[in-house]
Amino acid sequence: MTEHIETLVEIITDFIRGKKIKELQDFAADINSADLADIMQELDNEQRVVLFRALPKDLAADAFSYFTPELTEELVSLLSDPELGVIVDELFLDDAADMVAELPADVVRRILKNASDDTRSGINQLLQYQEDSAGSIMTTEYIDLSADMTVEESFKHIREVGMDKETIYTCYVVDNKETLIGVVTVKTLLLSKYADKIGDIMSSANIISVSTNDDREHVAEIFQKYDFIALPVVDSENHLVGIVTVDDAMEVLEEENTEDFQKMAAMLPIDEPYLSTGVIELAKKRVLWLMVLMISATLSGYILTHYQSVFAAMPALIAAIPMLMDTGGNAGSQSSTLIIRGMAVGELKITDVLKVLFKELRVSLLVGGTLAVVNALYKYILSGDLLLSITLGLSLFATVIFAQTIGGMLPILAKSLKLDPALMASPIVTTIVDAGSLTFYFGIAKTVMNL
């Protein structure tokens, strides 16, 4: 709980204890809805209901959209049916649909029962879209205008219906078949004359839109590229069916980043926050890749066993095994991380493969060379064994070059095979590079030290 929230909670509980409902109403009406959700979290159930009933209904609904599923469930159980109906109808449809998707069936039944027919059918429509599609993150509450309206008529229309729309700042122009034919911002409306026709001031060429089935990641990329605050979603016949707003795109971006972090650390994507995810669920998401990698690592085991005679003849070789394996893994992870991230943010494409290869080769010559010299000198100073030091330096040099080129190439290979590049991160790269580094090491040792 931040200090800001703590102060608000104190003031509010004081009002509630003193039964100063009028003061509570005035005070709470000015609190941001996201903060209200944080405050609710800190109150007991009785206090929650008092605060909730003190809120203007639009603010109450807005706060609802920020609740955790647990808090929503709790509060739904405390509210009367009519109260619940008002909240659900006030919620933006996409938030209502998200809420319904996260709650237990009996709670959902109660919510839908108390919603108006329009809200219920709106929620059901949104729930039909595939998870992770543009349809699943859009809202159907937007402002539509027709081309023959004047600016004055448009403002009148916005005043009439605007209160319930998630954004009013970008308006969409449709014909009588709901086909999207233009976009006009409130900024343009404000800077135009009252008598101007929408058809004359709207942008109609090159309208950027997405289709309901497009991946939500694609939607987030469009927001990043074009700096929009809303984006129209159309069906296969270019009929406008909804809009995505920038706050939802930002959330998608953050979730996709989290998913990449998890995949790159050899986990299956975990949807819920860490503390709300069960132990068994967490274990399941982690054990699969660990098992695959554990079995793959036996290859490096075979290589060690194969060269047993080499380090039996020269036991001093053993000490460097962890250093070689770790450095190879780390060096390879650096390259794969840079390339995976570069592809995720759209800076790198499959066709850049040769540029990446050439760059990683040169970088690895520098990095590998530096590490090799430092390590060989260090070993020579400590042991005075020239051949051992040369063996170490050469092995490290070869390992880093191998690791960084493999690390740079694997994500691009994955992408060209239509796999997720994020899978080719540290864990897999390390497993592959381990086998390489051990082979180089004992091969070089045999040659240099004549074993």
Next chain:
Amino acid sequence: MTEHIETLVEIITDFIRGKKIKELQDFAADINSADLADIMQELDNEQRVVLFRALPKDLAADAFSYFTPELTEELVSLLSDPELGVIVDELFLDDAADMVAELPADVVRRILKNASDDTRSGINQLLQYQEDSAGSIMTTEYIDLSADMTVEESFKHIREVGMDKETIYTCYVVDNKETLIGVVTVKTLLLSKYADKIGDIMSSANIISVSTNDDREHVAEIFQKYDFIALPVVDSENHLVGIVTVDDAMEVLEEENTEDFQKMAAMLPIDEPYLSTGVIELAKKRVLWLMVLMISATLSGYILTHYQSVFAAMPALIAAIPMLMDTGGNAGSQSSTLIIRGMAVGELKITDVLKVLFKELRVSLLVGGTLAVVNALYKYILSGDLLLSITLGLSLFATVIFAQTIGGMLPILAKSLKLDPALMASPIVTTIVDAGSLTFYFGIAKTVMNL
């Protein structure tokens, strides 16, 4: 180049070749500015100038803000002084300041020379703020209103000055000392009566703002939490000095994520895209941590050397070393990644340390147990050696428990020491866990196998 851009480039080059300037003007005026930047990238210099001169100046300036530094430099060299002056004055000040920060000194001098006095002083003011501060990403072009204005007067004001403001949808109410006293959205303005006073309809309590010196990461977090489209920036005396818009917050978010990915793969943050970063620069950013980790890994080498007698007595133990080290590293990375990410998105706090410890312990019992049983069975079927299989299973079990609790605790420890938790990722965790897994392994082997 996407298909969309490819088509646009074809049409535009056709217009240019056919010298159809009127058609080019009409066509290009409807293209999105971010797309225009992509198109420019594909044209030769002569074509660039023709297209650029065909654009309305506000669109031309807008496209400029999406150029790469290389393209900006190229185009600046092609434009006349008066043309350049117009563009710089049309640019939003924060984009102009970003541009200036990225260009060589001689180009900057030419740009500033041709800017108006207002623009020049605005740019210089923005350049004073520390890198990565809220001040460095804000713009000073916002709409300010006073509390005694009516809604009608506010609309008149917006109409007069709105064209040059980065967003008009959130207006800021200041007193005669420029102190921020309220916020009012255009939505509220549109839904109010013309005669209403701003002072009566604005939100004035609990205004959420940031200070110029706040970290830009904090700014991005506020946008994520509150779903704003703009956020006011104030100085130490609560005077309004600028605003940050959501598109810039989204960019910060993406850059901060990239930085985390890089840190977590043992690299120093790399500011530029991969392909624009030089080989030496890339090598420098990578070699430091590799060197530190390489030297740290010698600890595991000492442990191996220390237990030499154990695996000399039982050479079959050697084969499992890579598997144990890799599994320990991977298991620890999973935990550290989950915790680092959880803290980065604000789901986990330092005070959750015991919850994390308890959860990681239970998860690791499950994960470690599963892997241990699978591995011991696998080894027993392959080798028929019961004691060796038990040794392996127990070592793996201990390693995973150690790895996941260490991996979960280190990022929290770092945060409580005011260090960046992202440093406690896979590479460091692996190095520490390696030493642990080898110690467990040989310790258990000595006991179980009586060596």
